[in-house]
Protein backbone atom coordinates (compact mmCIF):
# COMPACT_ATOMS: atom_id res chain seq x y z
CA UNK A 1 0.00 0.00 0.00
CA UNK A 2 2.87 2.36 0.70
CA UNK A 3 4.19 2.48 -2.83
CA UNK A 4 1.00 4.28 -3.77
CA UNK A 5 2.05 7.19 -1.67
CA UNK A 6 5.57 7.82 -2.84
CA UNK A 7 4.67 10.83 -4.92
CA UNK A 8 5.77 14.06 -3.34
CA UNK A 9 4.24 16.32 -5.96
CA UNK A 10 2.57 19.14 -4.16
CA UNK A 11 -0.66 18.58 -5.99
CA UNK A 12 -1.13 15.36 -4.08
CA UNK A 13 -1.79 15.14 -0.44
CA UNK A 14 -1.42 11.79 1.15
CA UNK A 15 -2.56 10.37 4.39
CA UNK A 16 -1.38 7.29 6.13
CA UNK A 17 -3.24 5.39 8.73
CA UNK A 18 -2.65 1.96 10.12
CA UNK A 19 -5.44 -0.48 10.78
CA UNK A 20 -7.97 1.47 8.81
CA UNK A 21 -11.13 -0.41 9.36
CA UNK A 22 -14.49 1.13 9.67
CA UNK A 23 -17.42 0.19 11.82
CA UNK A 24 -20.76 0.04 10.06
CA UNK A 25 -22.00 3.04 11.96
CA UNK A 26 -20.40 5.34 14.47
CA UNK A 27 -21.62 7.15 17.50
CA UNK A 28 -20.46 10.66 16.92
CA UNK A 29 -20.83 13.36 19.56
CA UNK A 30 -22.83 16.47 18.63
CA UNK A 31 -20.03 18.75 19.68
CA UNK A 32 -16.28 18.29 19.92
CA UNK A 33 -13.76 20.68 21.40
CA UNK A 34 -10.26 20.47 19.94
CA UNK A 35 -6.95 21.65 21.35
CA UNK A 36 -4.53 22.53 18.56
CA UNK A 37 -0.87 22.32 19.57
CA UNK A 38 1.76 23.88 17.33
CA UNK A 39 5.09 22.08 17.34
CA UNK A 40 8.26 21.67 15.32
CA UNK A 41 11.56 19.82 15.41
CA UNK A 42 14.72 21.35 16.84
CA UNK A 43 16.14 21.82 13.34
CA UNK A 44 13.05 23.37 11.77
CA UNK A 45 13.07 27.03 10.86
CA UNK A 46 9.59 27.49 9.54
CA UNK A 47 7.83 30.68 10.37
CA UNK A 48 4.87 30.43 12.65
CA UNK A 49 1.59 30.79 10.74
CA UNK A 50 -0.11 34.13 11.18
CA UNK A 51 -3.23 34.48 13.28
CA UNK A 52 -5.44 35.05 10.24
CA UNK A 53 -4.24 31.82 8.67
CA UNK A 54 -4.82 29.84 11.84
CA UNK A 55 -8.26 31.35 12.37
CA UNK A 56 -9.27 30.60 8.80
CA UNK A 57 -8.15 26.99 9.25
CA UNK A 58 -10.37 26.57 12.31
CA UNK A 59 -13.39 28.32 10.84
CA UNK A 60 -13.08 26.41 7.56
CA UNK A 61 -12.92 22.98 9.23
CA UNK A 62 -15.75 23.83 11.64
CA UNK A 63 -17.86 25.06 8.78
CA UNK A 64 -16.96 21.98 6.73
CA UNK A 65 -18.25 19.56 9.37
CA UNK A 66 -21.28 21.71 10.15
CA UNK A 67 -22.19 21.67 6.47
CA UNK A 68 -21.51 17.94 5.98
CA UNK A 69 -23.54 17.02 9.08
CA UNK A 70 -26.58 19.16 8.18
CA UNK A 71 -25.78 21.34 11.18
CA UNK A 72 -25.58 18.39 13.59
CA UNK A 73 -21.85 18.41 14.36
CA UNK A 74 -20.19 21.41 15.99
CA UNK A 75 -16.39 21.42 16.14
CA UNK A 76 -14.73 24.18 18.16
CA UNK A 77 -11.06 24.97 18.63
CA UNK A 78 -8.59 26.48 21.00
CA UNK A 79 -4.89 26.64 20.41
CA UNK A 80 -1.63 26.60 22.33
CA UNK A 81 1.77 27.71 21.15
CA UNK A 82 4.96 28.96 22.73
CA UNK A 83 4.34 32.71 22.84
CA UNK A 84 3.68 33.05 19.15
CA UNK A 85 6.15 30.34 18.17
CA UNK A 86 6.09 26.59 17.79
CA UNK A 87 6.82 24.44 20.77
CA UNK A 88 10.23 23.04 19.83
CA UNK A 89 11.22 19.44 20.45
CA UNK A 90 14.48 18.55 22.19
CA UNK A 91 15.90 16.75 19.17
CA UNK A 92 16.16 17.25 15.40
CA UNK A 93 13.74 15.48 13.05
CA UNK A 94 16.15 12.62 12.31
CA UNK A 95 16.01 11.54 15.92
CA UNK A 96 12.31 10.77 15.60
CA UNK A 97 12.17 9.79 11.96
CA UNK A 98 11.19 6.16 11.69
CA UNK A 99 12.10 5.52 15.28
CA UNK A 100 10.21 2.67 16.86
CA UNK A 101 10.30 2.04 20.59
CA UNK A 102 9.47 -1.67 20.67
CA UNK A 103 9.06 -1.81 24.39
CA UNK A 104 6.34 0.80 24.51
CA UNK A 105 5.11 0.38 20.92
CA UNK A 106 5.57 4.07 20.28
CA UNK A 107 6.72 5.37 16.92
CA UNK A 108 8.87 8.42 16.32
CA UNK A 109 6.03 10.83 15.78
CA UNK A 110 4.38 9.49 18.96
CA UNK A 111 7.58 10.18 20.90
CA UNK A 112 7.64 13.65 19.40
CA UNK A 113 4.00 14.29 20.36
CA UNK A 114 4.53 12.97 23.88
CA UNK A 115 7.47 15.27 24.42
CA UNK A 116 5.61 18.30 23.03
CA UNK A 117 2.45 17.61 25.06
CA UNK A 118 4.53 17.42 28.22
CA UNK A 119 5.95 20.83 27.35
CA UNK A 120 2.41 22.15 26.88
CA UNK A 121 1.47 20.78 30.29
CA UNK A 122 4.54 22.36 31.90
CA UNK A 123 3.79 25.73 30.30
CA UNK A 124 -0.01 25.96 30.56
CA UNK A 125 -0.81 23.52 33.33
CA UNK A 126 -2.80 20.30 33.29
CA UNK A 127 -6.10 22.23 33.27
CA UNK A 128 -5.60 23.20 29.63
CA UNK A 129 -6.64 19.65 28.67
CA UNK A 130 -9.74 19.60 30.87
CA UNK A 131 -12.44 20.64 28.42
CA UNK A 132 -10.68 19.05 25.46
CA UNK A 133 -12.08 16.07 23.52
CA UNK A 134 -9.33 15.78 20.94
CA UNK A 135 -5.69 16.87 20.74
CA UNK A 136 -4.48 17.95 17.32
CA UNK A 137 -0.72 18.31 16.96
CA UNK A 138 0.18 20.52 14.02
CA UNK A 139 3.79 20.09 13.03
CA UNK A 140 5.88 21.51 10.24
CA UNK A 141 6.98 19.52 7.23
CA UNK A 142 9.40 16.95 8.60
CA UNK A 143 9.96 15.40 5.17
CA UNK A 144 9.73 11.81 3.92
CA UNK A 145 9.84 8.84 6.27
CA UNK A 146 8.57 10.84 9.19
CA UNK A 147 5.50 8.78 9.98
CA UNK A 148 6.45 5.49 8.37
CA UNK A 149 9.39 4.14 6.44
CA UNK A 150 9.68 4.80 2.72
CA UNK A 151 6.59 6.94 2.51
CA UNK A 152 5.66 10.57 2.60
CA UNK A 153 2.44 11.76 4.11
CA UNK A 154 0.93 15.01 5.30
CA UNK A 155 -0.91 13.62 8.24
CA UNK A 156 -1.81 10.74 10.45
CA UNK A 157 -5.17 10.01 12.01
CA UNK A 158 -3.80 9.34 15.44
CA UNK A 159 -1.73 10.78 18.26
CA UNK A 160 0.76 7.92 18.41
CA UNK A 161 1.21 8.10 22.18
CA UNK A 162 -0.95 7.74 25.26
CA UNK A 163 -1.13 11.04 27.03
CA UNK A 164 -2.78 11.80 30.38
CA UNK A 165 -4.05 15.34 30.82
CA UNK A 166 -6.99 17.16 32.36
CA UNK A 167 -8.07 14.04 34.22
CA UNK A 168 -8.40 11.91 31.10
CA UNK A 169 -6.35 9.71 28.86
CA UNK A 170 -5.84 10.68 25.24
CA UNK A 171 -5.09 7.37 23.58
CA UNK A 172 -2.55 6.71 20.88
CA UNK A 173 -4.73 4.87 18.38
CA UNK A 174 -7.10 5.77 15.66
CA UNK A 175 -10.47 7.17 16.69
CA UNK A 176 -8.99 7.88 20.08
CA UNK A 177 -6.87 10.65 21.52
CA UNK A 178 -6.21 12.82 18.55
CA UNK A 179 -4.43 13.33 15.28
CA UNK A 180 -1.28 14.74 13.81
CA UNK A 181 -0.72 16.66 10.62
CA UNK A 182 1.78 18.88 8.91
CA UNK A 183 1.81 22.44 7.72
CA UNK A 184 3.39 22.89 4.29
CA UNK A 185 6.90 24.21 4.18
CA UNK A 186 6.00 27.74 3.07
CA UNK A 187 3.08 28.24 5.35
CA UNK A 188 3.42 31.19 7.64
CA UNK A 189 5.78 33.18 5.45
CA UNK A 190 4.83 36.78 4.87
CA UNK A 191 5.53 36.43 1.15
CA UNK A 192 3.18 33.74 -0.05
CA UNK A 193 4.26 32.37 -3.39
CA UNK A 194 2.00 31.28 -6.22
CA UNK A 195 1.46 27.94 -4.58
CA UNK A 196 0.20 29.29 -1.32
CA UNK A 197 -3.44 28.62 -2.19
CA UNK A 198 -2.57 25.08 -3.12
CA UNK A 199 -0.74 24.60 0.14
CA UNK A 200 -3.54 26.09 2.17
CA UNK A 201 -5.97 23.85 0.34
CA UNK A 202 -3.71 20.88 1.17
CA UNK A 203 -3.65 21.81 4.84
CA UNK A 204 -7.41 22.17 4.96
CA UNK A 205 -7.83 18.87 3.18
CA UNK A 206 -5.42 17.06 5.49
CA UNK A 207 -7.01 18.35 8.67
CA UNK A 208 -10.56 17.57 7.50
CA UNK A 209 -9.43 14.10 6.32
CA UNK A 210 -7.52 13.18 9.50
CA UNK A 211 -10.41 14.39 11.60
CA UNK A 212 -12.59 12.06 9.52
CA UNK A 213 -10.37 9.19 10.74
CA UNK A 214 -10.80 10.38 14.31
CA UNK A 215 -14.57 10.22 13.82
CA UNK A 216 -14.12 6.62 12.72
CA UNK A 217 -13.97 6.73 8.94
CA UNK A 218 -11.65 4.53 6.89
CA UNK A 219 -10.20 5.14 3.44
CA UNK A 220 -12.10 5.09 0.18
CA UNK A 221 -10.88 3.86 -3.16
CA UNK A 222 -9.39 6.57 -5.36
CA UNK A 223 -12.19 5.72 -7.81
CA UNK A 224 -14.30 8.18 -5.83
CA UNK A 225 -11.91 11.00 -6.73
CA UNK A 226 -13.00 14.40 -5.47
CA UNK A 227 -16.39 12.96 -4.49
CA UNK A 228 -15.08 11.63 -1.19
CA UNK A 229 -12.90 13.27 1.44
CA UNK A 230 -11.59 9.87 2.48
CA UNK A 231 -9.80 8.77 -0.67
CA UNK A 232 -6.22 7.93 0.16
CA UNK A 233 -4.84 10.78 -1.87
CA UNK A 234 -6.46 14.00 -2.75
CA UNK A 235 -6.04 15.15 -6.27
CA UNK A 236 -6.48 18.86 -6.36
CA UNK A 237 -8.50 20.36 -9.15
CA UNK A 238 -6.28 22.98 -10.66
CA UNK A 239 -7.85 26.26 -11.63
CA UNK A 240 -10.51 26.20 -8.94
CA UNK A 241 -9.44 28.99 -6.63
CA UNK A 242 -11.30 27.87 -3.55
CA UNK A 243 -10.70 24.17 -3.57
CA UNK A 244 -9.88 22.53 -0.31
CA UNK A 245 -11.29 19.47 1.38
CA UNK A 246 -13.41 17.32 -0.89
CA UNK A 247 -16.84 16.81 0.66
CA UNK A 248 -17.69 13.62 2.49
CA UNK A 249 -19.48 11.13 0.28
CA UNK A 250 -23.14 10.42 1.16
CA UNK A 251 -22.29 6.97 2.55
CA UNK A 252 -19.79 8.33 5.04
CA UNK A 253 -22.39 10.90 6.04
CA UNK A 254 -24.70 7.96 6.80
CA UNK A 255 -21.92 6.08 8.63
CA UNK A 256 -21.53 9.07 10.93
CA UNK A 257 -25.28 9.11 11.60
CA UNK A 258 -25.99 12.47 9.97
CA UNK A 259 -28.25 10.96 7.34
CA UNK A 260 -30.41 7.95 8.09
CA UNK A 261 -30.93 5.45 5.32
CA UNK A 262 -34.22 4.32 6.92
CA UNK A 263 -35.61 7.85 7.04
CA UNK A 264 -38.00 7.85 4.09
CA UNK A 265 -38.22 11.64 4.14
CA UNK A 266 -34.48 11.85 3.33
CA UNK A 267 -33.61 8.68 1.41
CA UNK A 268 -35.96 7.66 -1.37
CA UNK A 269 -35.97 3.88 -1.80
CA UNK A 270 -37.74 2.06 -4.57
CA UNK A 271 -37.65 -1.46 -5.90
CA UNK A 272 -37.58 -2.98 -9.35
CA UNK A 273 -41.34 -3.57 -9.10
CA UNK A 274 -41.98 0.12 -9.36
CA UNK A 275 -39.35 0.57 -12.02
CA UNK A 276 -39.95 3.28 -14.58
CA UNK A 277 -40.00 5.94 -12.07
CA UNK A 278 -39.55 9.67 -12.09
CA UNK A 279 -37.14 10.61 -9.36
CA UNK A 280 -36.78 14.08 -7.83
CA UNK A 281 -33.76 14.71 -5.65
CA UNK A 282 -32.64 17.82 -3.86
CA UNK A 283 -28.97 18.74 -3.80
CA UNK A 284 -27.04 16.58 -1.36
CA UNK A 285 -26.49 19.32 1.20
CA UNK A 286 -30.18 20.25 1.40
CA UNK A 287 -31.56 20.28 4.95
CA UNK A 288 -34.95 18.99 3.84
CA UNK A 289 -36.34 16.58 1.27
CA UNK A 290 -34.85 13.55 -0.46
CA UNK A 291 -31.10 13.87 -0.97
CA UNK A 292 -30.34 10.27 -1.92
CA UNK A 293 -32.24 7.65 -3.93
CA UNK A 294 -31.70 3.91 -3.68
CA UNK A 295 -32.74 1.23 -6.13
CA UNK A 296 -33.36 -2.08 -4.44
CA UNK A 297 -32.41 -4.88 -6.77
CA UNK A 298 -33.49 -8.49 -6.17
CA UNK A 299 -29.92 -9.23 -5.13
CA UNK A 300 -29.85 -7.76 -1.65
CA UNK A 301 -26.12 -7.27 -1.74
CA UNK A 302 -26.12 -4.86 -4.63
CA UNK A 303 -27.68 -1.42 -4.61
CA UNK A 304 -27.58 1.50 -6.99
CA UNK A 305 -27.80 4.98 -5.50
CA UNK A 306 -28.29 8.42 -7.00
CA UNK A 307 -27.30 11.80 -5.62
CA UNK A 308 -27.27 15.33 -6.96
CA UNK A 309 -24.09 17.34 -6.59
CA UNK A 310 -23.79 21.00 -7.45
CA UNK A 311 -20.60 22.97 -7.35
CA UNK A 312 -22.12 26.25 -6.17
CA UNK A 313 -24.07 25.14 -3.13
CA UNK A 314 -21.50 26.00 -0.48
CA UNK A 315 -17.81 26.66 0.00
CA UNK A 316 -16.98 22.94 -0.16
CA UNK A 317 -19.04 21.53 -2.99
CA UNK A 318 -17.26 23.97 -5.25
CA UNK A 319 -14.46 21.42 -5.74
CA UNK A 320 -16.89 19.81 -8.19
CA UNK A 321 -16.40 21.09 -11.68
CA UNK A 322 -20.09 21.29 -12.48
CA UNK A 323 -23.45 19.94 -11.46
CA UNK A 324 -24.97 16.58 -12.15
CA UNK A 325 -26.20 13.23 -11.16
CA UNK A 326 -23.84 10.85 -9.45
CA UNK A 327 -24.55 7.14 -9.75
CA UNK A 328 -23.06 4.91 -7.08
CA UNK A 329 -22.89 1.17 -6.82
CA UNK A 330 -22.69 -0.51 -3.43
CA UNK A 331 -21.91 -4.22 -3.27
CA UNK A 332 -21.69 -5.30 0.33
CA UNK A 333 -19.24 -2.80 1.77
CA UNK A 334 -17.63 -1.97 -1.58
CA UNK A 335 -18.52 1.42 -2.95
CA UNK A 336 -17.87 2.56 -6.49
CA UNK A 337 -18.72 5.72 -8.35
CA UNK A 338 -20.21 4.35 -11.58
CA UNK A 339 -21.10 7.44 -13.51
CA UNK A 340 -21.41 11.19 -13.39
CA UNK A 341 -24.09 12.53 -15.69
CA UNK A 342 -25.24 16.01 -16.59
CA UNK A 343 -28.25 17.18 -18.56
CA UNK A 344 -26.63 16.43 -21.88
CA UNK A 345 -26.51 12.72 -21.07
CA UNK A 346 -29.37 10.94 -22.77
CA UNK A 347 -30.53 7.38 -22.13
CA UNK A 348 -27.61 6.09 -20.11
CA UNK A 349 -27.47 2.40 -19.35
CA UNK A 350 -26.32 1.17 -15.98
CA UNK A 351 -25.27 -2.44 -15.89
CA UNK A 352 -26.01 -4.36 -12.72
CA UNK A 353 -25.80 -8.04 -11.93
CA UNK A 354 -29.58 -8.08 -12.19
CA UNK A 355 -29.76 -6.54 -15.63
CA UNK A 356 -29.76 -3.05 -17.05
CA UNK A 357 -31.20 0.18 -15.74
CA UNK A 358 -31.84 3.08 -18.06
CA UNK A 359 -31.43 6.62 -16.75
CA UNK A 360 -32.96 9.34 -18.92
CA UNK A 361 -34.54 12.80 -19.11
CA UNK A 362 -32.16 14.42 -16.65
CA UNK A 363 -33.14 18.00 -15.87
CA UNK A 364 -31.80 20.40 -13.26
CA UNK A 365 -34.39 22.76 -11.77
CA UNK A 366 -32.79 25.13 -9.26
CA UNK A 367 -31.87 22.98 -6.26
CA UNK A 368 -33.48 19.83 -7.65
CA UNK A 369 -32.60 17.24 -10.21
CA UNK A 370 -35.31 15.27 -12.01
CA UNK A 371 -34.70 12.07 -13.98
CA UNK A 372 -36.31 8.78 -14.94
CA UNK A 373 -35.12 5.29 -14.07
CA UNK A 374 -36.43 2.29 -15.94
CA UNK A 375 -35.49 -1.35 -15.85
CA UNK A 376 -34.52 -2.66 -19.28
CA UNK A 377 -33.95 -6.32 -18.54
CA UNK A 378 -33.27 -8.78 -15.81
Ligand SMILES: [Zn+2]
Nearest residue numbers: 015016017219
Ligand atom coordinates in the same frame (compact mmCIF):
# COMPACT_ATOMS: atom_id res chain seq x y z
ZN1 LIG B 1 -6.16 8.82 5.67
